[in-house]
Every structure is written in C-alpha cells, then in structure tokens.
Amino acid sequence: MRAERDFQTNWHYLPEIILMDEVKSTKSATGAMSFEFMNGETHELIDLLPYRTINKLEKYFYRFDQAARENVKIIVTDMNYTYPKLVQTVFPNAMVVMDKFHIINALNRAFNKTRIKVMKKFTPSSREFHALKRYWKLLLVPTEQLNFEQFKKWTNFPYWMAATDVVHQLLSLDSELEQTYQVLNSVRSAVQHQDWHNYNAAFWNNKTYSEEMKNTIKTLESHHDEIRNTFTTHYSNGPLEGSNNKIKAIKRASFGYRSFWRFRTRVLYVFKIKTKRALITK
Structure with a gap:
C-alpha cells in the first residue's frame, strides 16, 4: 500500500525528548497491547509497535543510528520496569523521568x-x-x-x-x-x-x-532516581495519554482492525494530519 510506504520509519533521527507508553490495539498484537512513543516537544506520534517486551524493543531501537540514539536526552514513562532498562541499554545519554x-x-x-x-x-x-x-x-x-x-x-x-x-x-x-x-x-x-x-x-x-x-x-x-528527575523537569505523558483516547476512537469508528499494520497506518495518518494542522496554526 502507498499509505504504508508513507509511514516507513526514519532510522536516522530520534528527538531529544521521548514519551513512552502502551495502548490497547488489535488482537494480532502481543497481549492485544502496543508500545507507542511520541516526540515530547512537538507531540508528534512517532511509531506504534505490535509488542512491548524489552527484547523486541531493544532490537527495534538498535535499528536507529547510534547518533540518533545518542541524541535522546529525556525519556518520560510510567512505572513499567521495562522502559528504564531499555534506556540503560539503548539510550546512553538519556535520563528517565517518571510521569507525574x-x-x-x-x-x-x-x-x-x-x-x-x-x-x-x-x-x-x-x-x-x-x-x-x-x-x-x-x-x-x-x-x-x-x-x-x-x-x-x-x-x-x-x-x-x-x-x-x-x-x-x-x-x-x-x-x-x-x-x-x-x-x-x-x-x-x-x-x-x-x-x-x-x-x-x-x-x-x-x-x-x-x-x-x-x-x-x-x-x-x-524508582527513586526516575522520580527525582520528575522534580527537575516539566515533561509529562499527558499528550501521549490524550493520544490514547484518539486511538480508541479510531478503533471504534472502524469497528476494529484485524491487521495491526493497517491499524498502525491509519493511526499514523490521522496523527500526521493533526500535527501538520497544529504546526500551521502556531
């Protein structure tokens, strides 16, 4: 599909601030839950994945250039034990911030x-x-x-x-x-x-x-260190939590998706249009 080609991952860039969370997606996703991450400054949804285990996430992020991974400075997440471990192995210059x-x-x-x-x-x-x-x-x-x-x-x-x-x-x-x-x-x-x-x-x-x-x-x-970082920054997962409601609305409007990748394409398309409109109005 042309739409799927339009949303191929850019393996040469990651933003300095990343928001990480998980959302219920399709039955074909592992545990029906998907990993999602967003640019913490522009609130652009970067990608949606059909898994959330640390091994698969490490393989995914290691596909990014080292320079891209070293560019990440802050990762905002919940108390899921997976994501702080992911930061230790994949993002050498990043600190973890626990979402308030x-x-x-x-x-x-x-x-x-x-x-x-x-x-x-x-x-x-x-x-x-x-x-x-x-x-x-x-x-x-x-x-x-x-x-x-x-x-x-x-x-x-x-x-x-x-x-x-x-x-x-x-x-x-x-x-x-x-x-x-x-x-x-x-x-x-x-x-x-x-x-x-x-x-x-x-x-x-x-x-x-x-x-x-x-x-x-x-x-x-x-999570002492991660929470300590929370008190020194203003970033939160609020924008990503808001995106979860929109993702759920997309699922309801389409009566569900059998294919995760079609679902991903639809979600990224909707959020790409939304981000462009937001940038135009600023």
Missing part, C-alpha cells in the same frame, strides 16, 4: 484499597459502610480543592454539611484511614508543586499509614 500522573494514580489506588478495607469492617447495612462507599470520589479530591463554604444535605448524614465536614466525618471512622489520607495529600501536593524535600518528608513524618500505602511507597522508592 502515574505516581499520583498509584497513590490514589493505595488509598482506595485502604478505604475498601476499612469499609468492610462495618456491616453492609450500616450508615458508615454506605457513606464510605458512596463518597469515595470525594475522598480522592485534594484537600485544598474541597469546598468548605457551601453547606447542603448529604445522603447518610443527618444534617447539612460542607464537603470538608463530610471528609472529616469519614476519616474519623478509622485512624489508619486518616493517616493514609494525610500521606496521600502530602505526597500528591509535593509532586504537583515539584517539592522534593516535602516529597521525602511525607513518608518519614508518619509511619502509621496502611500496608497498602506502604507497599506503594516501596514501589516508588524502587
């Missing part, structure tokens, strides 16, 4: 598991059980964003309260839940404000948070 969204998402999941554990201490018919189940999203809202002025009636509570009061009532049900909540918000705030000192202090100032949060913190500590 994935750090915060890991903390939110740990807190949510803690909430469910506490919720199950109460009988399913109790007010406490229903309140913890109903207002799980409210507990994940950063404390500085909670409304403390607007009072209203809340289900499972007998009187009018502000959102801050509801959160306070829920946290008062269990001390471990409250301590875990404090750690979640302290770390999340430090990440969002790129405050490395407060990020580290949040872990050590309180040791009574839940096992679920402790396990997540151990995972974060295993």
Whole structure:
C-alpha cells in the first residue's frame, strides 16, 4: 500500500525528548497491547509497535543510528520496569523521568484499597459502610480543592454539611484511614508543586499509614532516581495519554482492525494530519 510506504520509519533521527507508553490495539498484537512513543516537544506520534517486551524493543531501537540514539536526552514513562532498562541499554545519554500522573494514580489506588478495607469492617447495612462507599470520589479530591463554604444535605448524614465536614466525618471512622489520607495529600501536593524535600518528608513524618500505602511507597522508592528527575523537569505523558483516547476512537469508528499494520497506518495518518494542522496554526 502507498499509505504504508508513507509511514516507513526514519532510522536516522530520534528527538531529544521521548514519551513512552502502551495502548490497547488489535488482537494480532502481543497481549492485544502496543508500545507507542511520541516526540515530547512537538507531540508528534512517532511509531506504534505490535509488542512491548524489552527484547523486541531493544532490537527495534538498535535499528536507529547510534547518533540518533545518542541524541535522546529525556525519556518520560510510567512505572513499567521495562522502559528504564531499555534506556540503560539503548539510550546512553538519556535520563528517565517518571510521569507525574502515574505516581499520583498509584497513590490514589493505595488509598482506595485502604478505604475498601476499612469499609468492610462495618456491616453492609450500616450508615458508615454506605457513606464510605458512596463518597469515595470525594475522598480522592485534594484537600485544598474541597469546598468548605457551601453547606447542603448529604445522603447518610443527618444534617447539612460542607464537603470538608463530610471528609472529616469519614476519616474519623478509622485512624489508619486518616493517616493514609494525610500521606496521600502530602505526597500528591509535593509532586504537583515539584517539592522534593516535602516529597521525602511525607513518608518519614508518619509511619502509621496502611500496608497498602506502604507497599506503594516501596514501589516508588524502587524508582527513586526516575522520580527525582520528575522534580527537575516539566515533561509529562499527558499528550501521549490524550493520544490514547484518539486511538480508541479510531478503533471504534472502524469497528476494529484485524491487521495491526493497517491499524498502525491509519493511526499514523490521522496523527500526521493533526500535527501538520497544529504546526500551521502556531
């Protein structure tokens, strides 16, 4: 196909900033998941691959000229263990930056598991059980964003309260839940404000948070260097996460693809047109 020839890989160039992630693609892809990477400055989708294992990714990237690989300075990725290893072997001048969204998402999941554990201490018919189940999203809202002025009636509570009061009532049900909540918000705030000192202090100032949060913190500590780099740069995988939604929309509009390579061609074509239009409007 002519379209497929138009999207042959340029093995002589790689950008200085690369965003890496994975997305669900076609059944013919390994595990139905594909590796994708994007130019971190222009937000141009560079390629979509039918695999994501380190051996195959190494073979793919070694096809690029050494000069191209040495040109890469920053790789932004999630907590997938594959990609930092890939950087060590393939990109000698690059540092790994852990995406902020994935750090915060890991903390939110740990807190949510803690909430469910506490919720199950109460009988399913109790007010406490229903309140913890109903207002799980409210507990994940950063404390500085909670409304403390607007009072209203809340289900499972007998009187009018502000959102801050509801959160306070829920946290008062269990001390471990409250301590875990404090750690979640302290770390999340430090990440969002790129405050490395407060990020580290949040872990050590309180040791009574839940096992679920402790396990997540151990995972974060295993990525110490990558997370440290996060606090010194402004890059994130946000543009690549946004592209995933567009890729899913392409799949829905076509009712799926049997051939991965036809799917890849369609995706790259759509993103090439989008990138050209964006450059023209700047």
